[in-house]
Amino acid sequence: MIKxxxxxxxxxxxxxxxxxxxxxxxxxxxxxxxxxxxxxxxGKSTLLNLLGGLDVPTSGRVIIEGVDLADMDDVxxxxxxxxxxxxxxxxxxxxxxxxxxxxxxxxxxxxxxxxKEANERATELLQMVGLLDRQSxxxxxxxxxxxxxxxxxxxLINDPDIILADEPTGNLDSTSGKKILExxxxxxxxxxxxxxxxxxxxxxxxxxxxxxxxxxxxxxxxAEGEY
Numbered sequence: 001m002i003k004x005x006x007x008x009x010x011x012x013x014x015x016x017x018x019x020x021x022x023x024x025x026x027x028x029x030x031x032x033x034x035x036x037x038x039x040x041x042x043g044k045s046t047l048l049n050l051l052g053g054l055d056v057p058t059s060g061r062v063i064i065e066g067v068d069l070a071d072m073d074d075v076x077x078x079x080x081x082x083x084x085x086x087x088x089x090x091x092x093x094x095x096x097x098x099x100x101x102x103x104x105x106x107x108x109x110x111x112x113x114x115x116k117e118a119n120e121r122a123t124e125l126l127q128m129v130g131l132l133d134r135q136s137x138x139x140x141x142x143x144x145x146x147x148x149x150x151x152x153x154x155x156l157i158n159d160p161d162i163i164l165a166d167e168p169t170g171n172l173d174s175t176s177g178k179k180i181l182e183x184x185x186x187x188x189x190x191x192x193x194x195x196x197x198x199x200x201x202x203x204x205x206x207x208x209x210x211x212x213x214x215x216x217x218x219x220x221x222x223a224e225g226e227y
Contacts (some may be wrong), residue, residue, distance in 0.1 A: 001030040001194060002051065002162075004121065007048050007060035009217075020046040021057070030161075033188040033195045035208035036100040042065035042214040046131075048164045052079045064162075082111075084173035086155030090167040096140035100131060103139055104153045107187035129183055145176025152183055163187060165197045169204055181207040 009021040021043045028034055034046050037067040050062050053069055062069045064084070074082060076153055094103045101122045108118035126132050129149040134142055139150065148168060155163065165184060171176030187193045197208055205211045213220045 001032075001065055001146065002028040002121055002206070003046075003061075004050075005061040005063065005165055007050065007057045007062060009043075009050065010058045012226060016051050017104070017177075019217050021050075022152065023060070024217075025214075028194065028196065029196055031188070031192045033185070033197070033209045034105070035197045035199060035205035035211045036214055037199055037202065037205045037211060038214035039200055043165055043217040044200075044214055046217075047076075047089075047214070048166050048198055051162070052085045052087050052164050053077050054087075063107040073113070083160050086160040088148070088155050088163065088165040089170045090172055091172040092139075092144075092151045094139040094147055094150060096138060099136050099138050100142065100150050101126065101135040104157060107154065107157045115116045116167075121157060122153070125156050127151075128156075129153050130179075143176065145179055146181050148172060152180070152187075153193050156187075161194060163193050163195045164194065167199055168197070169199070169201070175191055 004024050004026040007021055007024040008019065011018045011020055024047065030150075031044070036047065038044055050057055056070065064080070065200060069077065069080070073157065095106070097178060098106070104122035104125055105118035108121060109115065123132065126135050129152055131146060131149055131153070139147060142150070152168075163184070168184070169180050171179065181204060184195055184197065188195045190211075197204070199205055
C-alpha cells in the first residue's frame with residue numbers, strides 16, 4: 001500500500017543543513033499495524049509528515065497505492081489528506097470552547113456538510129471510542145486520555161484508510177495510554193485500518209504487529225533493531 005524509495009529530507013537552519021531522513025526505503029502493507037520506534041530527533045515525525053502529505057521529500061519517492069505523492073497537484077494532495085489519512089498528534093489540538101461532539105464534527109462542518117449529518121457521524125465515532133456519555137462536555141472539562149480519544153474520533157470522521165499516530169500516548173499516564181492503544185488496535189483489527197505509530201516507548205510499540213527502529217534518520221533492519 002505504501003512504499004518509500006530512497007527518501008531523504010534535509011532541513012536548513014540558517015547556514016546549517018540537518019538531515020532528518022537519510023535514504024529511507026520502506027514498504028507498508030495494507031491493514032498493517034506498524035510501530036516506528038527510536039529516540040527523539042531520529043526522524044519519526046518527519047517520516048509521518050511525508051506519509052501524510054504534510055511535507056515533501058528533498059529527494060526520493062513516497063508512493064501510496066502506486067501513486068507518487070509528488071505527482072499530485074495541490075488540489076489532489078489536499079483531497080488525499082482529507083479523505084485518505086487520519087492524523088493523531090501527541091498534543092490533542094482540540095478547541096476548548098466547543099463541546100466534544102462539535103470538536104469531532106468540525107472537519108465535516110468545515111467542508112459544508114449539513115449539521116445533522118455531521119453530528120450523527122460524530123456521535124457514531126464517540127460511541128466507538130467509548131465517549132458517548134461525554135459528548136456534551138466541553139473539551140477543557142475532560143481528562144487528557146479522553147481528549148486523545150476525542151482526537152482519534154475526529155481523525156476518523158472521513159473514514160480514512162491510513163491512520164498516522166505521532167506519540168499519541170506521550171502526554172498520558174499508563175492507564176490512559178493503554179486505552180488509546182487498545183482503540184488503535186481495534187481500528188486495525190476490526191476496521192482493517194492501516195495504522196502507523198511513532199513512539200519512543202518499547203512498551204507502546206509492543207501493541208503493533210511489526211516494529212521498526214529509526215536512528216539518525218535511517219530505518220534499521222529488524223536484525224539491527226534493539227528489541
